[in-house]
Every structure is written in C-alpha cells, then in structure tokens.
Amino acid sequence: MDLYEYQAKELFGRHGIPIPAGRVAATPQEARAIAAELGAPVVIKAQVKTGGRGKAGGIRTAPGPAAAEDEAGHVIGMDIKGHTAHRVLVETATVPFEEYYAAFLVDRAEGGFLAMVSAQGGMEIEELAATDPDAIVRVQIDPETGVDAETARQLAAKAGLPEAAAQVLERLWRVMVAEDAVLVEVNPLICTTDQRIVALDGKVTLDGNAAYRHSWEYAEPADSLEDRARAKGLNYVKLDGRVGVIGNGAGLVMSTLDVVAGAGAAPANFLDIGGGASAQVMADGLEIILADPDVRSVLVNVFGGITACDAVANGIVTALELLGERGLGRPIVVRLDGNNAEAGRRILSEARHPAVRQVPTMDGAAETAARLAAGA
Template sequence: MDLYEHQARQLFAEHGIAVPRAEVVDNANAAQQAARRLGGRVVVKAQVKTGGRGKAGGVKPAADPAAAALAARGILGMDIKGHTVRTVMLAEPVDIEAEFYVSYVLDRAAGTFLAIASAEGGMEIEEVAATRPDAVARIPVDPAEGVTEGKARQIAEAARLPLEAAPVLSLLWQVLSREDALLVEVNPLVRTTTGQILALDGKVSLDDNAGFRRSRRGADTDDPHGDPLEAEAAAKGLNYVKLDGEVGIIGNGAGLVMSTLDVVAGCGARPANFLDIGGGASARVMADGLSVILSDPGVKSVLVNVFGGITACDAVADGIVQALETVRLAKPLVVRLDGNNAPRGRAILDARAHPLIQQATTMDDAARRAARLADAA
C-alpha cells in the first residue's frame, strides 16, 4: 500500500523526523484559509500516488493566500499519469542550502534491505544513477541489526551526506521497521540555511501482509481517493495494479503475468497494468477483468495470456465469450491459450469469430501482436 505524501510526512513526524508545517485541503477556499494559518507564503502540492507531479504542473509556489487559492483551483481535478488530484497539501516554504536523497528499499534478490543515498537530491534518483553512478551509495542493511548509530554514519559518509543527517537515517529506519514498510524514501532531505535537517517530501510503501497490525491499532493509512481503477478492481476481488503503458494484460498466476510484462516490454511496448485472475477464469471474472482494463483510456490493446492447469483453457475461452455479452470490446484483444484443453479453447474462440480477437500460440507472438496493435492505434 502506497501512502500519499502527507501521510508519509505524518509518519516521519511521529518518529521524530522534522518536516515543515503543512495542511491538506480539497477546495480553493480551504486552501486560502490554510495558507493564512501557515504564514501566507506556501507551496501547493498535488496529492497523488505517482511521481512526476512537478513536471505535470502539480507543484506550485504561492506568495500569499489568494495565490494559494488560485494554485489549488488549478491543481485540483488535474490528471497526473491517470491519477485525479482530489486533495492538495499546502506546506510552508524553507530556505534550502543543500538537497540530498535517502531511502531504504527491500532488496528481494539479496534477501535484505538496501540503503540508497546521494548528496544530489531533488531530482529523480534513476537519472542521477544513470548519469553519475558514483554519486549514489548503495549500502546493504541487515534487518536483524538495523541502522545503528555507526551504520547511519557509514551510510552518510558513503553518500557524502553531512554527518548531521545521520540521526535522520536512523529515524527513517525506525519508520520502515516499526511501520512494516517495504520502501521509505525522502527526496529531498534538505539542510536549511539555518542548519536544520528537514524532510521536504516523502514516499512510503507499506507491506499489505502486515495490514492486520495496522488495523489493530486503528491506523488510518489510506483514504478513498486512490487510483479509481485499482479501487474498482479491489471491489471485484481482482489482483490489479495500474501501470503507465498502453497494453492491458490479463494472466493466470503472478509469475506468468510478470513474465508477460517483461515480454511485452521487450517488444517495445509498455504494460498498462498487472492483472492476475489466479486459478479462476469464469465469465464473471473475465468480464470484470476486461471491464477494468478497457476503462483505462490509455489502453490501446489487450493481451490475455493463460496457461491452463486447474482451470482448463476451454473454460477460459467460454469465460471470454460470455464476457463479450456484457462488456463492449472496442479495442483489439490478443489471446494466447496453452496447456490443459488449449485446442478446444482456441476452437471456441474461432467459432465466436469476433473481429477484434486474434489468437497466438506462443507468448512471444502474442506480445508482438499486442505491441503492434497498440502502436497502430
């Protein structure tokens, strides 16, 4: 579960990390009043669970409360990478002397956590890593030991951060370990002209598997304004994650879906989502999956990649055919069926003879077709 920036900053403050004062509002009048309480001059920031807000015009300085209201009015309702802005955060500005980047992230391959830090904050860390790899320090962190005072100094020295930032590194580890997070990121962490270390922005991803602990202590870590397609899919019991591409993907099994994402990307297209229908591919499941994916305006083609096992391919094909009775298919659909009863499943789709449905016998061919169709749309 990804948190909004204002939720991440709240967690930071609860763990002793200094953040500028801020308020969250959902209309221009409230923004004007909040700006007055914050001293007049503020920064107005869109609250969406995606990056690129600044480039999209979702972060604007305001010199006074009237300008804050105007900025909020312009940002609210914006679409940023498929996320509608429903709230904005107004934060008091600070005078910055230097900007840094710090994060802790789960390193699944190594079975540990990784501290990533750089003295060049305020920009996308991927860009820094690509152009100046020596400017980014990557330090493994043993979760059993955590970030001690000495470990924090080691990370700060490796990344050429000021040593006064070391205590913040320890506190950020507390956020990650005590809040059951998989990612904690601050970009930028700044030193002000008065020497104070502040977290100006925050990104936190919580482990869904530990949700029962948060509910037990009454933690309200989310609100109803997440991505609408993900909310719709969750309501229908679908394992769906929205991405930024143009090829919608449906598969059975997380491993197969992840492989499909990689193959589609290798064909020069971008996946629009992750949707795992698991072991069931009934007409209802297929209709729900297609409905969610086709509701995404960025989707230009859809790829269904199924390996029949417990659920046979003819049942999947029946599900697709029946789903077409309730879902209007207005974009090309490429279907690859393999495994249990695959020939029978292909025959069912051939008999339906829908003009927008193509079949492929291999995953590579299906991905190429889906990518080509998306490019031609």
C-alpha cells in the same frame, strides 16, 4: 500498506524529522484557508500513491491564497496513472540549495535491512541507479544494532551529505523500527539556503502484519486501479507502459511481460485472472485495464487449462458490450490456445467487434500489441 505523502510526513514530524509547514485539503476552499494561515507562497501537491506527479501537473506553486484555491481546483480530481487525487497537501514553498536521497528498506534477499543514500536527489532512483549506480551508497544494516548516531554519521559522510543530515538519517531509521515499516524513503531530502535539512517529500510503506501493534487509521476510498481490482478479487499491479496485459497464471503473465518488452514496448500492468477464471472475471479484468488512460493497446494471452478459452472469449464479448463506445478506442489483441481454443476463437470471430484482433502465437500477438500501442 502504502501511505500518502501527508501521512508519511505526519509520521516524520512525530519522530522529529523537519518537514515544511502544511496541511491536507479536500476542497479548493480549504486549500485557500490553509494558504492564508501559512502566510507565505505555497506548493499544492496531489495526494496519490504513485510517482510522476510533477510531470503530470500534480504539483503546482501558488504565491498566495487566491492562487492556491485556483491551483487546488485544477489538481483535485486529477487522474495520475490511474489514481484520482481526492486531496492536496498545501505546504510552505521551500527552496532547496542541495537535494539528496535517503531510504531504508527491508532487504528480503539478505534477510535484513538496507540503507540507500545519495547526494543526488530529486530524480527517480531507478533512473539514477541506471545512469550512475555509483552515486548511490548501499549499506547493509544489522537488525540487531540498527542505525545509531555514529552509523548515521558514517552513512552521511560516505554519500557526501552534510554532517547535519546524519541526525535526520538516524530519525528516519527510528520511523522504520517504531512504525513497523518496510520502506521509509525521502526524495528529495534537501539542504536549504540557511543550511537546514528538510524532508521535502516522503514515502512510507507499513507492514500490514504489524497492524495489531498500532492504532493506524489509514483506510482510504477505493480510488486507484489497484484498489478497484482488489475489490473485484483480481491480482493487478499498475506499471508504467502502454500495453495492457491480461493472462491466466502468474508465470504466463510474467512471460507475456517479457515478450512485450522484447517486442519493443513497455507493459502497462500485471493482471493475472487465475487458473479457473469465469467470463465475469475476464470482463472485470478488461474493464480495469481499459480504465487506465495510459493503455494504448491490450494483449489478452490465455492458455486454456482449468480456464476454458470459450469462457475467456465470452468474458471479452461481455465486457465490450458493457463498455459500449468506451471499448472502441483501443485495440485488443487476443491469443487463445489450449482448452476450447477453437470455440473461443469462433466466439470472437462471430462477435465481429472492431476492437478485437486475433493472433495465433504469443510472439506475434505481442508484436501486434506493441505496434498498435505505438500507433503503427
């Protein structure tokens, strides 16, 4: 269960981790009132469960209440990677002197916990890991002993963080254990000009299996693509690429993602319609993918078994009929093979939809989708 930033920070505050003063607002008028109460320049931060808010314009500064209302009006309702910002966090603007990274997570491969700490924060940890992996200190945490004051001091020292950060690391571990989290992350954890350590951002994922031990009230409206897909019973994961992918069976979808990457493009999602998908399931899947503004082309890769290719083809035709003009903007590359493949190809050929392109091979379909996503 992923939390919004403001929810993560509420947990941080409960466990004594310093955070900027602020509150969440659902309207521009509420944002203005909060900024007036804070009496200082503020930051307006879109509350969505995805990264890339800053690059998308979802984090904005405001010198006063009127500007806060104006900026909140721009951010509320914004779509960021398929997530709609229904709320903003309005908090006191805090200028960092230095930025760090700190996280605790469940390490399933080792059957324990992993600490990740770096003196280089403020950037995506995946980018840092790729460009300078030695900048991240990784330490296995014994579940029996956990992180006490001495362990926290060692972590801070090894990563090059100031001694004052050790107390925050110890308290982040307390959040991990007390709240049954599988991930607790702060990026950036900052040192201010007056040497205070503050959690400027926060990401927490709770273990839903432990809900019976807590009084969590984190239910949210189904506003993300993942939520909408889940409501339709689809196995969907949003990714950061431009080629939407639909397949039947997790193995085939994973292989398709690899082939798309090999063709020089990045997949925009993982979507498995399952082994016995109906035309309606196919239509639902295509509707979800075409709702993603990042998608520039779609690759439907189906090997008919329990799922017959004619049902898939009917689903594509049905979805495009329902979408109308919304289904015209992006090309859909279809590769059908296996059970009733000829019938499925015939259905698509007879439909003559201008968005649909049929390619007989998996590699060829991936290359075509990649080229179309690049605008070639």
